[in-house]
Amino acid sequence: MATEVERKTDIGPPHFEQFLHPLMKENYGKWKYHETLEPGVLAHTGDAGTLYSVRCASPRLASTNFIRTMTGLADKYADGYLRFTSRNNVEFLLADKDNIEPLKKDLADLNIPVGGTNNAISNVVHTQGWVHCHSSATDASGLVKAVMDELTDYFTSEKLPARIRLAVACCLNMCGAVHASDIAILGVHRTPPVIDNASLPNLCEIPTTVASCPNNAIKPTSIEGKTTVTVDEDKCMYCGNCYTVCPAMPLADPLNDGVSIWVGGKISNARSEPMFTKLAIPYLPNNPPRWPEAVDAVKNIVEVYAANAKPFERMGEWIERIGWPKFFDLTGIEFTKYHLDDFRFAGTTYRRSTHNRY
Amino acid sequence: MADDLKIPLLEELEKGPWPSFVSDIKSMADKSEVAADLLRQLEKSYEDKRGYWKHGGLVGVLGYGGGVIGRYSALPEEFPGVSHFHTVRVNQPSGWVYTSKALNEIMDIWDEHGSGLTNMHGSTGDMVLLGTNTDELEPTFQALTQKGWDLGGSGSDMRTPSCCIGPARCEWACYDTMDLCYNLTQEYQDELHRPMFNYKFKIKMSGCPNDCVASQARSDMAIIGIWKDEIQIDKDAYAAYMKDGFNIKDLVVDMCPTGCITADENDIEIDDSNCVKCMHCIARLPKALAPGKERGATISLGAKAPIVEGALIAQNIIPFMEMEKPYEELHDLIERIWEFWDDHGKARERIGEFIERVSLATFLENTGLDPLPQMVQEPRDNPYIFYEEYYAEEDEEAASDE
Numbered sequence: 001m002a003t004e005v006e007r008k009t010d011i012g013p014p015h016f017e018q019f020l021h022p023l024m025k026e027n028y029g030k031w032k033y034h035e036t037l038e039p040g041v042l043a044h045t046g047d048a049g050t051l052y053s054v055r056c057a058s059p060r061l062a063s064t065n066f067i068r069t070m071t072g073l074a075d076k077y078a079d080g081y082l083r084f085t086s087r088n089n090v091e092f093l094l095a096d097k098d099n100i101e102p103l104k105k106d107l108a109d110l111n112i113p114v115g116g117t118n119n120a121i122s123n124v125v126h127t128q129g130w131v132h133c134h135s136s137a138t139d140a141s142g143l144v145k146a147v148m149d150e151l152t153d154y155f156t157s158e159k160l161p162a163r164i165r166l167a168v169a170c171c172l173n174m175c176g177a178v179h180a181s182d183i184a185i186l187g188v189h190r191t192p193p194v195i196d197n198a199s200l201p202n203l204c205e206i207p208t209t210v211a212s213c214p215n216n217a218i219k220p221t222s223i224e225g226k227t228t229v230t231v232d233e234d235k236c237m238y239c240g241n242c243y244t245v246c247p248a249m250p251l252a253d254p255l256n257d258g259v260s261i262w263v264g265g266k267i268s269n270a271r272s273e274p275m276f277t278k279l280a281i282p283y284l285p286n287n288p289p290r291w292p293e294a295v296d297a298v299k300n301i302v303e304v305y306a307a308n309a310k311p312f313e314r315m316g317e318w319i320e321r322i323g324w325p326k327f328f329d330l331t332g333i334e335f336t337k338y339h340l341d342d343f344r345f346a347g348t349t350y351r352r353s354t355h356n357r358y
Numbered sequence: 359m360a361d362d363l364k365i366p367l368l369e370e371l372e373k374g375p376w377p378s379f380v381s382d383i384k385s386m387a388d389k390s391e392v393a394a395d396l397l398r399q400l401e402k403s404y405e406d407k408r409g410y411w412k413h414g415g416l417v418g419v420l421g422y423g424g425g426v427i428g429r430y431s432a433l434p435e436e437f438p439g440v441s442h443f444h445t446v447r448v449n450q451p452s453g454w455v456y457t458s459k460a461l462n463e464i465m466d467i468w469d470e471h472g473s474g475l476t477n478m479h480g481s482t483g484d485m486v487l488l489g490t491n492t493d494e495l496e497p498t499f500q501a502l503t504q505k506g507w508d509l510g511g512s513g514s515d516m517r518t519p520s521c522c523i524g525p526a527r528c529e530w531a532c533y534d535t536m537d538l539c540y541n542l543t544q545e546y547q548d549e550l551h552r553p554m555f556n557y558k559f560k561i562k563m564s565g566c567p568n569d570c571v572a573s574q575a576r577s578d579m580a581i582i583g584i585w586k587d588e589i590q591i592d593k594d595a596y597a598a599y600m601k602d603g604f605n606i607k608d609l610v611v612d613m614c615p616t617g618c619i620t621a622d623e624n625d626i627e628i629d630d631s632n633c634v635k636c637m638h639c640i641a642r643l644p645k646a647l648a649p650g651k652e653r654g655a656t657i658s659l660g661a662k663a664p665i666v667e668g669a670l671i672a673q674n675i676i677p678f679m680e681m682e683k684p685y686e687e688l689h690d691l692i693e694r695i696w697e698f699w700d701d702h703g704k705a706r707e708r709i710g711e712f713i714e715r716v717s718l719a720t721f722l723e724n725t726g727l728d729p730l731p732q733m734v735q736e737p738r739d740n741p742y743i744f745y746e747e748y749y750a751e752e753d754e755e756a757a758s759d760e
Contacts, residue, residue, distance in 0.1 A: 005500070005504060007420075007500060007503075008500075008503040008504070009421055009422070009503070009508075009551070010508070010547040010548070010551060011503060011506065011508045012449065012508050012540075012543050012544045012547055013449040013450060013451050013452070013507065013508060013540070013543060014451055014460070014506045014507065015451075015540060016451040016452040016453060016455055016526070016536050016540060018457070018460075019451055019455040019456050019457050019460060020455060020526055024455075024526045024527055027527075028525050028526055029525035029531070029534065031525070031527065031528060031529035032529055032645075033529055033644045033645045033648075034528075034529065034644060035644070035645075044527050044528070044529070046529075051527065053527070057376065057377055058377060058478060059376075059377040059378065059379040059382055060379075060477055060478060061379040061382070061383070061475065061476075061477055061488070062379075062382060062475075062476050062477070062478050063382045063383060063385055063386045063393070063474055063475055063476070064386070064465040064468055064469050064474045064475075064476070065382065065385045065386060065474070066377075066382050066385075067461055067462075067465050067476065067478065068462065068465055070458075070461075071458030071461050071462050071465075072458070074457075074458045075458050080457045080458040080459060081455075081456075081457060081458075082456055082457075082458065082461075083453065083454050083455045083456060083523070084454040084456075084478050084479055085454070085570075086454075086520075086522065086570055086571045086572065088478065088479065090478075093527075111375065111377070112377055113375060113376070113377075125481070127481065128477075129409070130400055130403035130404075130408075130409040130410075130411075131396070131400060131488075132411065132429060132443065132445065132488060132489075133409060133411060134409065134411040134412055134413045134429070135409075136409045139400075139403065139404070141379045142368075142371055142404070144376075145371050145374070145376055145378060145379060145380075146371070148376035149373075149374030149375060149376045152374075152375040152376050169663075172663075172664050172665070173663060173664075173665055174663035174664055174665075174669070175481050175663070176481050177481065177572065177575055177576040177661075177662075177663050179575060179663060179664070179669035179671075180572065180574070180575035180671060211705075214665055214666035214706055215666065237664075237665075239665050241665075243413070244413040245413070247412050247432075252408035252409055253408070254406055254407040254408045257407065257408065265575075267569050267572045267574055267575050268567065268568045268569055268637070269567035269568070269569065269574075269634075269635070269636050269637065270567070270568060270636050270637050270638045270641065271613055271614075271615050271636055271638045272615065274569075274574050274575065274671050276669065276671065286407045288367060288403075288404040288407065289367045289368060289370040289371050289404055290370060290371075311608070311609060312609065312613060312638070312642075343668060344667060344668055345668065
């Protein structure tokens, strides 16, 4: 078949060099310093000259239309060079400083905010939610849109004490790895899967279903002569792995699914070591399309932090300085039994001193 | 087709200043029945407060075990456009750099073979082409490879490595993250495309301790740029900051975690022997301070999300390794780690959980690494030591010890 092209495999990604702006090639490994000209506009300087990066938000769930709009702007202002950041922002890479303002104007006309640099709330790292995931306890794109509509002002400015990294994961599988974010919204299931004993024997392979549970909570059983499974409810962590292999074990529970709010994690090594996020609010209801309870909770935490933290003090560093009792006091968040850890390293979280502030 | 698109709840999310994914998907709904049905099913999720997706079955391209995530609507009769809604993960270039020409080519492929919806990018780093049916997978793959693109990882394989922009646009990069990311991805194509591990293995590379790709939270192996010698100081640039009234005491001296900076409006001195390379002072004074010249990387293992035994942040395993081509020392380390994990790890056991189960000491012994005080926050505080060396009474060596 002469017309058929050769099937290629294992070629790996294209080499990045072909996508580098000429200034990035010339200054490669030889950059001297960078400056922030204004929120969302960075200038990196090396011997070969200065490269201007204009950063804007994206919905992350982006259509080919959106991407073509971005590439069109890159062609118009950035010689066709653009990149994405680790937090789903788009960056246009400009050699000509005079192109910054016209590019910003075009972005403004498209209602795409410019910002996300330094002491801002950058774009939100998030998961798929109801758009694409089988185990999600909430939607991610909708939550992000609802939250950021209220916080866009913090994206386009740098008025916070330090950066806030926001993340959303729609169940505790945490594809978004939200466990080291300043503020994280985590979807939670609160009830074990419901077993459809009538259809399970026909739909699911029992050994695979039993093996799917990371916590050995699923055991084979026999009901009216048919083999099915039971779930040890004390062991179930609501991860959805069993539903992945067995559609007769749906986990979604509209009555009980919702979101939890976590605070104080960080990844960078700046000043303090990386920190885990800790539980702030164990449960808020799923209330689409705008999740007002979750939005209000996040906004409240951001505002209390902004009013009280010192310059360049991250959320977790601020809380460490003032103490958790004061955090709950200032934010008005109720401390409950769910805040007390009861998993593997629970003991490491108990206070063992008289260091209380009164 | 889009005329009968009744999605009042979702349309609420077209309002407000943040870019709307609903408006964006709607812009595709006229030409893509997949996009239209995705919105219809999502509207039902918003009404009912639950998702309607099923996992199920293995789908993929010939000869690969990873790179495609199978997804099916739980309501295929109601929403036939998304009855299949598989995801294709495309291995991104190092640092997520593109030309508009290259991106447009991928968009052309995706308009022809899929929903026209993407994630730029997925959590691991891949470009995510969101939603197509089983029959389109192989044609999509072939069209991508003809343009020089390949699939990323999924399942129990080495996941697509990712890195920060590094030396391509950052003066703080302590090694060439872009090159190393490309190198590891190419070196381990088989491990990337054909799942044969106990579970996933993610590698992320950051050029400095700011860790812009969150490697310490999100990767089984975090390779973070670091330096060993003195922070470079440009005294003239420092003087210029002071002249501009920079508050050196509040913003730098008092915030240094080890108190190793002595500075006033005239001069700055750093006790580098006590500096933990946290980057705070360099970030505040980017024109005056820079990482040292003796550069390499620190390597940590074991970060992961909660499933199964709880979330972990990566633990330091190599305080300093030079990162120069052809990276033989690193390849050797990676392969030793994989071999021990492969032989002794359990199914679904990430490397961080594996190390906790077999103990760090056992892990080090079997991967040829020496125990170092840099590996722990502090030595153990319990006396339950399993001594492996002790003398019997008749040993001559014991007698000679006295």
